[in-house]
Amino acid sequence: MSGDTPSRILLVAKETTLRGLLERLLVARGFVVVDGGSGRDTVALLGSAGPIALVICERTGPGLDEVALFEEIRRHPEHGRVPILALPPADPECTVHALEAGVSDCLAKPFHPAEFVARVERLAGPAAA
Template sequence: MSGDSPSRILLVAKERTLRTLLERLLVGRGFDVVDGGSGVDAVALLGSAAPIDLVICERTGPGLDEVAMFEEIRRHPDHGRVPILALPPADPECTVRALEAGVSDCLAKPFHPTEFLARVERLARPDAA
């Protein structure tokens, strides 16, 4: 990220209501949000869009599950190091699978918006602290 340009976040959330809520929170904090669509769409966007500073993934929808998407991102030579914040259900097994697939952090649902934004800030703007 350079200068005053906002951090770009690729948001993947299957549920429209959650996606809208998260986007509002992020835009309100000054982030540029890119709709990641499904997991397949998100991986394609990483390769073709302007640089992404953080991927946030709740659910991917059809075509590529969350763990497969995380593994695909990590294997890619150009965007394999982009931070990923997973938003799994409150199930320790889901959190463990996401962490094993290489995500940077997990925040189980339900979560408080303040905690969500604190984690996003830490991952998307590591030099700001």
């Protein structure tokens, strides 16, 4: 990744071990990670988050499911066109629901870290802007 200002990624991951791993992978590639919290926290955060290059969503907490979160992001006036990378379980039905809700790409768990980084860079890297 190159450029003067690192791309900011909003990361929503309920499972703390996975969140830590994803954050380390992203930071190592030069991204700035913004903790998206739970689904409700994420929606509230969008108004004050500043520029976001990509939203990555693994799982939300109680109160707002992932599909509802994707729909909320798509309706947001400032961030409605930001790419979303969903990390659903390896279940085709979950992937279909995420794609129908407007995500840009899905990467089913479990996945290889190199594939995760490649998809993130495709969606949020300088060429994606």
